Amino acid sequence: MIWSRSTFLSPSNRDRLLVWTLRGAAGIAGLILLFIVAFLILEALPALRTLGLIRFVTDPSWHPGEEFYLMLPMMWGTLFATLGAVVLATPLGLLSALFCRWYAPKPIARTYRRFIELLGGIPSVVYGFWGLVVLVPMISRLHPPGPSLLAGIVILTIMILPTIALLADASLAKVPQEYIRGAAALGLGRWAIIRGVVIPAAKSGLFTGVILGTGRAIGETMAVLMVCGNVVQTPQSLFDPIRTLTANIALEMAYALGDHRSALFVSGLVLVGMILTLVSSAEWISRGRIYG
Amino acid sequence: MSPVILQILTLTGLILVGAGCQESPTTHHSKRKLVITGSSTVAPLMAEIGKRFEILQSGVRIDVQTGGSSRGIADARQGLADIGMTSRALTSDETDLHGTAIARDGIGVIIHTSNVVSALDDGQIADIYTGRITNWNAVGGADALIVVVNKAEGRATLELFLKYLNLINTEIQAHVIIGDNEQGIKTVAGNPNAIAYVSIGTAEYDARREAPIKLLPLGNVPATLETLRTGTFPLTRPLTLVTKAPPSGLIKTFIDFARSPDVHDLVTQHFFVPIQS
Numbered sequence: 001m002i003w004s005r006s007t008f009l010s011p012s013n014r015d016r017l018l019v020w021t022l023r024g025a026a027g028i029a030g031l032i033l034l035f036i037v038a039f040l041i042l043e044a045l046p047a048l049r050t051l052g053l054i055r056f057v058t059d060p061s062w063h064p065g066e067e068f069y070l071m072l073p074m075m076w077g078t079l080f081a082t083l084g085a086v087v088l089a090t091p092l093g094l095l096s097a098l099f100c101r102w103y104a105p106k107p108i109a110r111t112y113r114r115f116i117e118l119l120g121g122i123p124s125v126v127y128g129f130w131g132l133v134v135l136v137p138m139i140s141r142l143h144p145p146g147p148s149l150l151a152g153i154v155i156l157t158i159m160i161l162p163t164i165a166l167l168a169d170a171s172l173a174k175v176p177q178e179y180i181r182g183a184a185a186l187g188l189g190r191w192a193i194i195r196g197v198v199i200p201a202a203k204s205g206l207f208t209g210v211i212l213g214t215g216r217a218i219g220e221t222m223a224v225l226m227v228c229g230n231v232v233q234t235p236q237s238l239f240d241p242i243r244t245l246t247a248n249i250a251l252e253m254a255y256a257l258g259d260h261r262s263a264l265f266v267s268g269l270v271l272v273g274m275i276l277t278l279v280s281s282a283e284w285i286s287r288g289r290i291y292g
Numbered sequence: 293m294s295p296v297i298l299q300i301l302t303l304t305g306l307i308l309v310g311a312g313c314q315e316s317p318t319t320h321h322s323k324r325k326l327v328i329t330g331s332s333t334v335a336p337l338m339a340e341i342g343k344r345f346e347i348l349q350s351g352v353r354i355d356v357q358t359g360g361s362s363r364g365i366a367d368a369r370q371g372l373a374d375i376g377m378t379s380r381a382l383t384s385d386e387t388d389l390h391g392t393a394i395a396r397d398g399i400g401v402i403i404h405t406s407n408v409v410s411a412l413d414d415g416q417i418a419d420i421y422t423g424r425i426t427n428w429n430a431v432g433g434a435d436a437l438i439v440v441v442n443k444a445e446g447r448a449t450l451e452l453f454l455k456y457l458n459l460i461n462t463e464i465q466a467h468v469i470i471g472d473n474e475q476g477i478k479t480v481a482g483n484p485n486a487i488a489y490v491s492i493g494t495a496e497y498d499a500r501r502e503a504p505i506k507l508l509p510l511g512n513v514p515a516t517l518e519t520l521r522t523g524t525f526p527l528t529r530p531l532t533l534v535t536k537a538p539p540s541g542l543i544k545t546f547i548d549f550a551r552s553p554d555v556h557d558l559v560t561q562h563f564f565v566p567i568q569s
Binding site: 137146229230232241250252 | 358359360362363366436437439444445446447460461462466467468469470471475478479482483485486
């Protein structure tokens, strides 16, 4: 064959250089991750050895000063806040992208997209500050005390909305024009085209946006620290204060010594575990199809 | 690997970096540089004193890092820092260290200025913090639920406050847990029904800048610089510099400078009371 791989892509020296540079870069990226995980495990080991895993779920409370290390309520806190934010932000993001792509007049769509981009660029500590001085007092009037799971969910929703909306917008834009023209030629209306053709075709991008948004919500620290109240308890209602795992690390790391410090690295490991579960369940749900 | 997975892994990495960034002060033994770590109450004052010291002693660098009183003790003991800062006196199991008080601070209870309550006795404060009193009307205020603000673990302010009220941390029924004094003041400023306890220095400093908070008297003694100075305020603490060995050389020069009248204006600016030597 004339078009065999070896003749078509004859490896020149320059190619080889490029390939090795790329391999090096990929290797470094992978190694950094491995180093971080190894460091985390190393730092968490003393606590795992002296306290054991079971005490993180059976201790009466989280009071490291008195040797109590219950971590379960903070895992619930992280989970509820993330879940709430994703449940709210996903439809909002999708609708905002649909509005932008399909319903808004051009100038409005362009301005609107700029606004969403701007929203995505605001640093999290600014969201946190806004939450602390505006949102929390508002919730406090509704139902005291104010700093609560609800405040965390609202802040996280606003923070991950741009991620979901912009990725949804981009993937809607990538749907091939032929599909849409074909659907239109069949006499379908605008909503029928969107529901029957555009959304299924853009599914992978929409899914990516949600996964990235979820990752951001799990990892967010500063804003959540400022509005959630940071009381270690399993929330019974939306108005109960909670502490997330990330907030726990930020709040106590600089002040922690010995087992306490090591226990905070365990919460870091738990966070990694949660992200890994998220990634692998995303893989499992899509089973190779969705990124195609 | 698909781009999504890569992006998510990067994200994980970022979170981990955030979790893992726990920098220990460099063990620099050339004595032209002093590493000072510890209490977040003392740190801002120490940074200013350090700046002034650097101007007087050319070639000397003062590196101030925050991390709470416990960290100040631990770092001084292990030699990770030349000087540790604590916002309390040394305890009986810390006699291996050498402490020098440089200023005096108090811990005061703060509430929102719109709150009509003007005084609470120690028993009422303890009842509020343990959840036996949950409404302001039980202590002469409006009919509103009390929002209890407590400090996170490892802070000297928390230790001293609990000791003063004879409580342990597991008894506290808090609604908000805060890190530093500023966060406590912002929380109370944003919530008319909140109660918190913070460094009097920081509270006065912010109240002068129109934060809507007021300091309550403690044990019938008003929380002012004057009562701190005369020693009548019940909940005070010495801001202490801690060293492993008896101070000598540059460390001694610095500690003497931090106690000298040359920096009393800085101490007063931070609403602490200078130690009269």
